[in-house]
Each structure stands twice: as C-alpha cells, then as structure tokens.
Amino acid sequence: MLVVAGHESPVVVALGRVQMVAPEHDPDDPPPGEDEPLVVAYTRRAFDEPVPAERIALDRPVAPVDPDTFQAIIGSLRPAVDRSTWMVSLDLPIEASSPAEAVRVFWTYVMELGPRELPAFVSPAGDELAMQAFVLGEEANLDPEEEDEDSLGDSG
Structure with a gap:
C-alpha cells in the first residue's frame, strides 16, 4: 500500500x-x-x-x-538506506531518596521538558567517543566554553 x-x-x-x-x-x-x-x-x-x-x-x-x-x-522511492545501530541516551542528574523516586522524577522531567529542551546523546554502537548531542533532531553544541569563546569573538 x-x-x-x-x-x-x-x-x-x-x-x-x-x-x-x-x-x-x-x-x-x-x-x-x-x-x-x-x-x-x-x-x-x-x-x-x-x-x-x-x-x-x-x-x-x-x-x-x-x-x-x-x-x-x-x-x-529511494531504496531503503542501510540501517546502523545507534546508542541514544538521555542523562539527567536527579536528587532523590531512592532509585524508584529517581525514576519517577526522571520521567517527570522528560515529560515536562521534552525534546525541545532535553538533549539526547547519540553515538554509533561501539564508538561512544563519537557521541554527539541533539536537540529536536538537530546537532547541538553543549560546551559552555565554546559558547563563551564565540560570544567574545563577536564583540571584538
């Protein structure tokens, strides 16, 4: 169909x-x-x-x-692209009194903040050093030092 x-x-x-x-x-x-x-x-x-x-x-x-x-x-239609296995993770530091509470708080953050605010980390399976951050499907730079350098360069 x-x-x-x-x-x-x-x-x-x-x-x-x-x-x-x-x-x-x-x-x-x-x-x-x-x-x-x-x-x-x-x-x-x-x-x-x-x-x-x-x-x-x-x-x-x-x-x-x-x-x-x-x-x-x-x-x-273009032929189906060869598919690769990707490791995708979402890491949040959560303060909680138990693992169960930490999981509940984690999912609350995920539901409230969602893909517009939470970066997902993606790397090819077996090459975790190639990890990249993505927000809303676009690559995102999460290095605050690089952002500071960029803003300094714009003002000079």
Whole structure:
C-alpha cells in the first residue's frame, strides 16, 4: 500500500502492508471499507523525501491504485538506506531518596521538558567517543566554553 499525505499536492510518505484488525479477513477479498479498522506495517518510509503522487485520486481514506501508477511511484522511492545501530541516551542528574523516586522524577522531567529542551546523546554502537548531542533532531553544541569563546569573538 501507499501512504499518501496532502490533498492539494499529494505525496507518498511510506510504503506498507495493510492488515485487517479482524483476523477473519480473506486477503483475496476486495479492499476494506472506510469504517473497518486497519493496521499498517511499514516496509519503507519516505517522510524526509516524499514522492509526488498527483496521479492518485484522493476521494476517500482507503482506495485502490492502478498497478502501473503503483509501480511508477514505488520505482521513484529511494531504496531503503542501510540501517546502523545507534546508542541514544538521555542523562539527567536527579536528587532523590531512592532509585524508584529517581525514576519517577526522571520521567517527570522528560515529560515536562521534552525534546525541545532535553538533549539526547547519540553515538554509533561501539564508538561512544563519537557521541554527539541533539536537540529536536538537530546537532547541538553543549560546551559552555565554546559558547563563551564565540560570544567574545563577536564583540571584538
């Protein structure tokens, strides 16, 4: 299946397999109706580089696509990128009277501050020295000394 976003300028953002929530559905039956629950198992994601899909009529949430259009669109999708294993961590110093309390306070901070304020630390698995800080998916410089040097350089 194609996952399409946008009505004015539709784009394909993912490929997937559709599964009915009800196990008795026969895959040879016609596509499910609009009010039947579905589960999508993504096989390829293209959120960062969606593919234009102006040839698809978006007149309902679930609709068949002719085979030629389907093949043309999936042929335009970039191949799946080789995936690497990354170590991602979030370290917060927490003062608490017990480990259980520390965990509760940790999750409270995470929920309140969220990805806009909390840096996540990312490194390739097995190369922790290559760790980088990210805030909201963008690399962030967390070295206060470098920030001070940058601000001094701007004023001179």
